[in-house]
Amino acid sequence: MILSIRKAAKVAIIAGTLLAVSCSKPSSDAPEPRQEFSIGWSIYAGWMPWPYAQQAGIVKKWADKYGIKINIVQVNDYVESVNQYTAGKLDGVTVANMDALTIPAAGGKDTSAIIVGDYSNGNDGVLLKGTNDLKAIKGKQVNLVELSVSHYLLARALNSVGMALTDVKTINTSDADIVGAFASPDVKAAVTWNPQLSSMKAQPGANLVFSSADIPGEILDLLVVDTDTLKANPKLGKALAGIWYETVALMQRQDTKGKEARAAMAKLAGADPAEFDGQLSTTHLYFDPNAAVAATSDPALITTMKRVRDFSYSKGLFGGARSADAVGMSFPGGKTLGDPQHVTLRFDESFMKLAADGKL
Template sequence: MRLSRFLVIAFVMLLGSSTSALARDQFRVCWSNDAGALPWGYAAQQKIVAKWARKYRISIDLVRVDDATDAVKQYTAGQFDGCTMNNLQALSLPAAAGIDTTALLINNFSAGNDGILLRGKNLRAQDLKGKEVHLAKNSVAHYLLVRALESVQLSEDDVSVTPTAEADLLAAYGAGDIAAVAAWNPTLAQLKAAGDSTLVFSSHRIPGEIVQLLAVNTDTLRANPALGRALTGAWFETMQRMRATDDKGAATLSAIAKGAGIELEDYEAQRRKNRSFYSARSAVTFAESPGLPAAMERMSAFAFSHGMLGKATSAQSIGISFANGVVIGSPANIKLRFDSAFMQVAADGRL
């Protein structure tokens, strides 16, 4: 009995020392040039992040990484404590690599920012059959193509997918060398302007499936809830500034566009194609909706079928948890968590 009690005490002490080892006051978070992530640049430049970090007696170094996928890979490699990413990236990069990751903030979902173009007029998704579709392989554009094909009872076997770097799409499409592309804004808008084409499918048709997040290492977040509180507070203060209808709101949007090196008109066009959560309460409502687990179940199936889940033996190998105890995939191997707790604290005014 004494030995058993000793082992329990030793385990608790070990657990406590492990948690303490993770506890710290300096953090690094990266953001990329996706339209939904651009407000982070403004929040850093205007010292909003620094203000909230000071409140919780920590420091947060917010770093811009231009390539979104590279940013997530650096987070996965442990170079950052958190990073902006979409839900497919969160699943297929850190979660698939065994890095337990929490979606701290749900920023928005794509409602037209991703689309598929076919060269020609008055075309439909059915006209994709037999076409060679150029896209960034294993990206949300690839996922969108699969969803477009499913919507008209087609599959990837009915098209030819040609992996093409986003930077190469404009030149190839503008020269008339390719007939079909799947892309996201601002590239999508530029492609549409460059040639005679029809938007045959967009993320407007699958609302709530392509989601922009700020994700944080789960162990780091558990050991340092101040990081979650500071980032949540900074984000929703920025959202409050953006949604203002006066001159201050306009100035905020102009500053975000300028900081990202794009024209305000282009930024506004992208913003209109996203459904942003400007209030914490609306973000919580989305996070706790049954549509999110359903979307992630579809995304898991896509990721597994395209070899994006590492050593997973099925689409259910990686567990994903949601609000109210909902889990899809393996409950014993949860590596991606959609946790509304910090957003709920913000909604309740308790930050």
């Protein structure tokens, strides 16, 4: 089974500590041009193009073009991969938008999202037993991974029917335990992601009452890179964009080569091709760089990140910050959200645009 473990749980203390000790100013020792870089990844359907590209020689092809070496490094635990990036052990990492904000950015690490790869389009969902009416969730205990994208999804679901998180009681349940917990007659409501979501939907009486497909574009999966490293080494951004778009173009093909690529990705993820294709069906991949540039430049992204930011701040994921504005974000066109003097998360469409314009 594919393990989708995009969660921010258990990192609030780490982010808070980093925020407290960081004055969030650029380092006086600016990075110099380098020849070798490491990019971390963890298993998730939308991120499997990266290890496949390494296996298929696509990484080497683009790295050679720019005279550099790129190591695509698997980290078995998702949160650990983001922590390693935040600590400077990796130059870039695959990460969800909420976690990019609450871990490296909130910790003062200036981070650039250079590839908006996909959004969850049904991979995350709210389940109720015995009813298909979301409003019936009021007053219930809801099992989920607290402080994760599941918690955010629950907040958005409740908001859609005029309720708030105070109308339910959340029960922190790990992704490893949630399928078994939902099988208990005492558990009537849960929020989770695939592959657990698929298993739980199959349980008797289970109904999917809200999913990430109801909030398209809000749970984003990104490739982020250290901003100072990127400034000193723009060829890294160009190579990564080239790798990504060549690989996703291949995987969407319906011929033998495309099927072989998806089957290889499934194997790397520990799944069979049917399972992998099933998860891709609820993952909106941006195969076309023009679409990715448009999504990144759309004002709707600012609205999404404000929602994510406000939720994260309300749950203490900005450590000791005095307001949600403490962590600044920048977007295409010079637009900012939060403190413009403390921008640590940047949505940079420039490398995706080079791909769209055929200038890589």
